[in-house]
Amino acid sequence: MSKALVVIPTYNESENIERIIHAIFSLEHSFDILVVDDNSPDGTASLVKTLSKEFPNQIYLEERKGKLGLGTAYIHGFKWALNRDYDYIFEMDADFSHNPNDLIKLFDACHMQGFDMAIGSRYKTGVNVVNWPMSRVLLSWLASKYVRLITGMDICDTTAGFICYKRAVLEKINLEKIQFVGYAFQIEMKFKTYLNKFKIIEIPVIFTDRIKGESKMSGGIISEAIFGVMSMKFKSLFTKYEI
Template sequence: KWALDKGYKYIYEMDADFSHNPDDLVRLYRACNDEGADVAIGSRYISGVNVVNWPLSRVLMSYFASIYVRMVTRMKIRDATAGFICYKKEVLENIRPAQIRSRGYGFQIEMKFAAWKLGYKIVEIPIIFTDRKLGTSKMSGGIFSEALYGVLRMKIRSFFIRYKKK
C-alpha cells in the first residue's frame, strides 16, 4: 500500500536477508519494463533446482509444493511460493484485499493466483536462491498446512469470486 500511495510504477518483494541477490532486481525490472511482463518472478525452479545451502528436505518440500499448486490451480508457474517478485503497479491496484486470505507462505501463492486470474502476463526469471546466513526460517507445520489447505480453499473460492480489472 505504501508503494502504491507513493506512485511507484514497479513494486518489488524480496527477502531482506540476502537470500535473493539484489543484482537480480534489474533482471526482474527488465522483464516488466522492456519485455512486457506484468509480474516477473525470480524463480528457483524454472531451470532445474537453483537453491544453495538448504537441507534436502526443505528443497523437496518447496519443489513439490510448487508442483501441487500447479496441479490444483492450473497455473503454469514453476515457483509458486517464490518471494522475489516485481509487480507492475496496475497489478497490485487490481488485486482486492478480499481476494487474499493467507498470512504465511500461502500469501505468495494467492498473489500470483489473483494476478493470473486477472489475466496478467507472468514470467519467471531464473535465479539462484542462497539460504540466509543469519536468522532462522519462519517455516512451521502451521504455515505448511495453511499453504496446503489454503490452495484448495483458494481454488474453491475462485469459482465464486469475480476477478475483474478496474
C-alpha cells in the first residue's frame, strides 16, 4: 500500500473519473485513490468499481446515500485514511481542474521539504486560472483577499481545494467540529491548520476549469464562505474555538 492517498469526491463525474484515475497512476510516485461518491445517478461509482479490478489494492470506493456536501465528503475520506496507514492525504477534484502532475510537487513539499500542508495555489504568483470568465476569476481572487484580511493567514489562495496534508495535521484537527460543508470548508481547514501552528506552503499551480461535466458552484456556497469566515474569526477571538 502506498503511503499517499488521493481523496476524490464525486457527483456525476462519469465523463472524467476514468481519465483522472489513469493519469494519477501514470505518475512516477505511487498514490492510492479513494473516491467518495455521493450516489451519482450517472454511474460514476460503477466505473470506479470496474477500475478497482484493474488496479487492486490501489483504488477504493466509499458510496454515500446522497449529495451531502464537499466538506463532509472530504471528512469521510480523511477519517477513512486515518484508520489506515497513510502518511500523506490529498484533496483533489475529479474534473482535471487540478493537474495530476502537480501531485508530485505537493508531495515533495511535505515529504522532502518538511511542510505540514502544501496548497496548490492559483494566486501565489499572480492569477493562474484558465477558462474561467473574468467575473468568476475576480470573485475567487477577491474572496481569497477577503479571507486573508479577516483571518490574518499569510495564504494567497485561501479557498484552494488542491492540498496535501501530513497525517499529523488531520490527527490534530477535530474533524467532528468542522462546521462548513461547502467551499468554506477549505477555508476552515486552512484556518485550523494555521491556528495549530503547522508549517504551510503554497505551491504555484495552473487551475484549468473543467471541460466535461457541470460545475457544483452555487450562490449558497459563496454566501457560506463570505459570512462563515466572519463567524469563524469572531469565535476564535472571543470564545473557546475548537481547533
